[in-house]
Amino acid sequence: MSTISSAEVARVAALARIALSSDEIDRLAGELDVIAEAVSQVNRVATPDVPATSHPIALTNVTRPDVVAEVLVRDEVLAGAPSAENDQFAVPQILGEGA
Amino acid sequence: MTASTELTRLSAAELAERLRAGDVSSTEATRAHLDRIVAVDGPVHAFLNVDADGALAAAEKVDADRAAGKDLPALAGVPIAVKDVVVTHGQVTTAGSKMLEHWVPPYDATVTRLLREAGMPILGKTNMDEFAMGSSTEHSAFGPTRNPWDLDRIPGGSGGGSSAAVGAFEAPLAIGTDTGGSIRQPAAVTGTVGVKPTFGGVSRYGLIALASSLDQAGPVSRTVLDSAMLHEVIGVHDPRDSTSLPDPATGLVEAARRGDVAGMRIGVVTELGGEGYQPGVRASFDHALELLAGAGAEIVEVSCPNFEYALAAYYLILPAEASSNLAKFDGMRFGLRVEPDEGPITAETVMAATRGAGFGDEVKRRIILGTHALSAGYYDAYYGSAQKVRTLIQRDFNAAFEQTDVLVSPTAPTTAFRFGEKVDDPMAMYLNDVATIPANLAGVPGMSLPSGLSDDRLPVGFQILAPARADDRLYRVGGALERLLTDEWGGPLLDRAPELTTQEVTR
Numbered sequence: 001m002s003t004i005s006s007a008e009v010a011r012v013a014a015l016a017r018i019a020l021s022s023d024e025i026d027r028l029a030g031e032l033d034v035i036a037e038a039v040s041q042v043n044r045v046a047t048p049d050v051p052a053t054s055h056p057i058a059l060t061n062v063t064r065p066d067v068v069a070e071v072l073v074r075d076e077v078l079a080g081a082p083s084a085e086n087d088q089f090a091v092p093q094i095l096g097e098g099a
Numbered sequence: 100m101t102a103s104t105e106l107t108r109l110s111a112a113e114l115a116e117r118l119r120a121g122d123v124s125s126t127e128a129t130r131a132h133l134d135r136i137v138a139v140d141g142p143v144h145a146f147l148n149v150d151a152d153g154a155l156a157a158a159e160k161v162d163a164d165r166a167a168g169k170d171l172p173a174l175a176g177v178p179i180a181v182k183d184v185v186v187t188h189g190q191v192t193t194a195g196s197k198m199l200e201h202w203v204p205p206y207d208a209t210v211t212r213l214l215r216e217a218g219m220p221i222l223g224k225t226n227m228d229e230f231a232m233g234s235s236t237e238h239s240a241f242g243p244t245r246n247p248w249d250l251d252r253i254p255g256g257s258g259g260g261s262s263a264a265v266g267a268f269e270a271p272l273a274i275g276t277d278t279g280g281s282i283r284q285p286a287a288v289t290g291t292v293g294v295k296p297t298f299g300g301v302s303r304y305g306l307i308a309l310a311s312s313l314d315q316a317g318p319v320s321r322t323v324l325d326s327a328m329l330h331e332v333i334g335v336h337d338p339r340d341s342t343s344l345p346d347p348a349t350g351l352v353e354a355a356r357r358g359d360v361a362g363m364r365i366g367v368v369t370e371l372g373g374e375g376y377q378p379g380v381r382a383s384f385d386h387a388l389e390l391l392a393g394a395g396a397e398i399v400e401v402s403c404p405n406f407e408y409a410l411a412a413y414y415l416i417l418p419a420e421a422s423s424n425l426a427k428f429d430g431m432r433f434g435l436r437v438e439p440d441e442g443p444i445t446a447e448t449v450m451a452a453t454r455g456a457g458f459g460d461e462v463k464r465r466i467i468l469g470t471h472a473l474s475a476g477y478y479d480a481y482y483g484s485a486q487k488v489r490t491l492i493q494r495d496f497n498a499a500f501e502q503t504d505v506l507v508s509p510t511a512p513t514t515a516f517r518f519g520e521k522v523d524d525p526m527a528m529y530l531n532d533v534a535t536i537p538a539n540l541a542g543v544p545g546m547s548l549p550s551g552l553s554d555d556r557l558p559v560g561f562q563i564l565a566p567a568r569a570d571d572r573l574y575r576v577g578g579a580l581e582r583l584l585t586d587e588w589g590g591p592l593l594d595r596a597p598e599l600t601t602q603e604v605t606r
Contacts, residue, residue, distance in 0.1 A: 004471060008471065009467055012467050012470045012471045012474065013467060014451075015470050015474065016422060016454070016466050016467060016470040017429065017447065017450040017451045017454055018451060018454040018455050018458065018463060018466060018467070019439070019451040019452050019454070019455030019456075020455060020463070024460075024463070028463065028464055028467055031464060031525055032464065032467065032468055032471070039411050039414065039415055039481060040411075041407075041408055041411040042408055042411045042412050042415065042481075042484045042485050042487075042488055043480060043484050044408070045405065045408055045487070045488060045491060046483075046484035046485070046487035046488055047487075050487040050490055050491060051487070051490055052483055052486035052487045052489070052490060053486055053487075053489040053490040053493060054312065054486055054489075055312045055342075055542075056298045056299075056312065056313075056489075056493075056539075056540070056541055056542025056543075056567075057298055057299050057342060057344075057542055057567070059341070059342065061341075062338075062341040064338055072205045072206055073205060076203070076205035077205045077432075077433075079203065079205075080202050080203055080204075080205065080433040080434070081432055081433055082430055082431075082433070082434070082435065082436030083436065089431065089432050091431050091446055092438075092444050092445055092446045092448075092449045093443075093444065093445045093446065094445070094446045
């Protein structure tokens with residue numbers, strides 16, 4: 001049975017882009033371990049002969065005509081943004097210094 | 100009881116009838132509910148925000164239309180509360196999270212649009228576990244909702260606000276969402292009715308997604324008929340949701356009114372009633388079965404052996420889908436933005452700081468687990484295996500429905516627990532959903548209605564499950580059982596709830 005170490009929590013938190021304090025990392029490692037144990041049950045019955053079901057209803061591709069329409073009001077969208085300038089979202093620096 | 104208080108005790112069907120007859124206006128009915136919210140919501144805290152002006156404007160519009168002789172939908176003028184995970188144009192929608200504390204959506208969810216088109220004034224947005232993660236509404240970033248039956252106890256989750264609002268007579272109807280039982284379990288512990296429709300039966304467009312293959316919006320009410328009426332309003336095809344079923348939900352109101360079980364085969368699921376079920380819960384359930392048998396139903400025991408693995412599969416699928424769905428909360432285009440205390444200010448560091456500060460413990464726990472489950476080396480063993488369990492559970496349902504028309508169980512293993520009792524023990528909290536989760540994994544519809552009080556004088560829920568798209572059977576059985584029980588009780592179960600202390604309303 002795999003367990004989730006503090007190092008793994010820290011690695012995953014970085015992947016998920018969540019800043020965690022060291023206390024949070026330690027606490028989560030302990031709690032996730034309990035869940036991970038329960039999860040091992042699944043592997044008892046998930047044998048190779050069982051097909052996986054990804055969705056409760058059979059999915060089919062759905063398309064609609066590509067028609068120009070009023071979708072969202074720009075001012076309402078930007079009013080909910082943490083920062084906006086010149087009718088656009090203003091975001092922190094995206095490219096690194098080396099880019 | 101004042102005339103205004105009396106209006107809040109009416110069922111939605113009764114109120115709709117009075118509105119149609121012209122005995123009362125929607126403005127009066129809406130005002131009565133707004134007054135009730137002011138009077139009792141302090142301690143209950145079912146609402147995160149109340150939109151009195153918007154609700155009254157909608158009510159006045161219905162009254163004017165009625166006066167002009169327009170043909171109006173069945174529930175026109177009946178006010179409603181909406182879980183805060185459903186977006187409402189122009190009205191703050193938080194999903195119970197600091198991440199969206201002040202966010203005003205620039206559009207309506209399809210469910211919201213359908214309610215507005217049906218002429219139903221939206222009283223406000225109800226409290227919930229953050230991003231619908233929880234079974235107790237203790238994980239709301241804005242403080243818990245309290246159970247109207249006992250303010251020291253949880254109202255269920257994640258839709259505790261919706262059920263408490265209906266149970267405390269603050270709204271005749273509410274909208275909830277059910278990913279693993281979040282409509283049915285709160286209904287069970289508050290003595291109300293809650294329905295999870297067949298997956299795809301109600302549009303998910305504009306619902307802030309938790310787990311897309313499991314989420315389903317549905318009605319919360321005080322009677323089976325009221326849920327049927329609301330279900331028919333929201334249960335229509337939506338071209339904006341690619342998983343929306345093509346046919347509308349029909350025949351539900353008729354089934355609820357008919358409410359008969361003669362000749363029906365009702366299956367008791369062996370695996371949903373054993374160890375861990377409170378004796379008083381079991382006794383209430385057994386009594387309901389006797390009533391159904393007395394009304395001509397054939398009760399058969401059926402085994403669904405793979406239900407044992409449902410909880411484990413759910414707690415892999417849900418976090419995996421949640422970690423993906425919640426990636427959009429990154430502080431860039433909407434909601435909270437937090438800059439790191441030290442180091443460079445880049446999109447990446449701002450995202451991490453925002454998500455670290457904006458998400459609560461339970462959300463972090465599930466995102467971390469989901470990201471772990473989806474990361475290289477774990478995907479097949481975790482997520483892939485869980486999806487196989489889903490197949491096994493669907494097979495169990497198919498086999499069970501070959502022998503029966505509906506399946507039944509207690510909705511939750513226990514009555515409402517006390518605050519804090521399970522908050523530090525995720526597995527104990529998750530076990531509360533053991534009876535409701537299989538329906539979400541297989542996409543079948545489910546209902547919870549009150550079957551009585553347990554030995555601790557708290558409400559017990561009776562769960563009915565039907566095959567996919569046979570939602571009408573829930574109403575047929577639910578309508579029958581409700582009638583038998585209310586005859587026995589001499590009125591609705593909620594009449595036995597203790598009176599809430601009221602604050603004086605000043606206008």
